[in-house]
Amino acid sequence: MIGSKTLMWHCDVCGAERADALVDVVRHDFSADFGFPAGTISRNVKHCKDHLPCVAGALDRERWRIIKRGSEVRS
């Protein structure tokens, strides 16, 4: 065992602090938005796995989209 303290995470959707066992992660890949190979730019969204609105919120790709900064990417 690694320590006795329960690992806690903040849900990125509702902000609640939850135990590790109750948190899941959705990975959104935005690499194509920037013209990079898949896996280059992504965002992990932690969410309550037992709370449907949090699951739905985490799966909403547009909500977590990484915005291109004007001077950063030119095409």
Ligand SMILES: [Zn+2]
């Ligand atoms: Zn939540």
